[in-house]
Each structure stands twice: as structure tokens, then as C-alpha cells.
Amino acid sequence: MLNIVLFGPPGAGKGTQSELLIKKYNLVHLSTGELLRSEIADGTELGKKAKTLMDQGLLVPDEVVVSMIESRIDKSGNVEGFIFDGFPRTEAQAEALDELLASRGLSITCMLALEVDNEELVKRLLNRGKESGRADDKNEEVIRSRIREYEDKTSVLVEYYKKQSKYFPVDGIGSIEQIFSNLSSQIDAMVN
């Protein structure tokens, strides 16, 4: 199986690249952000609680996202692999993911980390906010708070996967096609 953590700050292009990668490698896309937004759209209790945090650009509790991911993995049946997009975002989530995969005889193949500087991220997210309808993309302060959460709680995961020799940085600036080709080359080098 090919299990990829597609990593990077908000606005790095994880969602866009995930869509291309799942088609090319026949993988299942697991985005905790998308799962949370669909809970919000469905008006569930979980969605209501998550929305308050998401609107402020803060992370939702680890247990919430870990159990969402666990149930999606179990529902997926026999698949060729997963792309984890926006998950894990804390060390506790990364540990929980390793454990829950191990207990099913699975493991993470690699972390592909899209690298984009902060000012480019803010620019991209404000632009996306004009079309995406996402409340957290419309306000620069919320965007900066999401980037701060990334720096404070998520960026440490680079070390976590480095220690396992699974960390592969990829330049996240350039055309969608160029970045996709860089990601694909990394994957092909790993599986061949």
C-alpha cells in the first residue's frame, strides 16, 4: 500500500495536489478539513463545536480528528492506499495515526512536505477566499492564526517523520503541473 502524508501549511496546495495524486495512483483522499466541513454542513453537534474553533483558525481537539480518520480507514475496505491531507497536525495525532495503522498491519510510506513561504500563503488564501466560500479564508487575521497554529503545533512533525526517514520536502511554488510532477517523481522513486 502507498500511504502518503501530504504535508504543508494552510494554502500550500495540499487539496489541489491530493485530487491529482489520488487519480494517478488510485488512492483514497482523507482530508480532515473536508470531513469537518461536511459535519458543519450537516449541522451535527461535532460540526457545531468544530466550527467555533475553525472560525478562529484554531485546531480542533486531537480525539475528534483521530476518530474521524479511524472510522474512514475502516470504511474504505480494500484500497491501494491513502493520502492524508491536513492530518496529522500535532505530534499526538501522528502517534495515534502510526498506532492505528500498525494495529491494522499498515504504515505510512512517506511524508511529502510542500514548502511555501508565509507571504505567498496569505496571498493564496485571501485569493481562494474570494471563491471558495470558506469563512476561514476571508479574514487575514484568521489566516495568520492558522499559520501560527501550523508553526506552533504542526511544523514539529517534520522532525517526527525525519526520525523515521520518511520526510521528503518538495518545492510548493510554481505551476500546479510542475508541483504535481515533482511530487510524482518523489513517489515514483520510492515505489520503484
Ligand code: AMP
Ligand atoms: P484545512 O481544510 O485542512 O485547512 O482545515 C481547516 C480547519 O479545520 C483547520 O484550520 C482546523 O481548524 C481544522 N482541522 C482540519 N484538520 C485538522 C486536524 N488534523 N487537527 C485539528 N484541526 C484540524
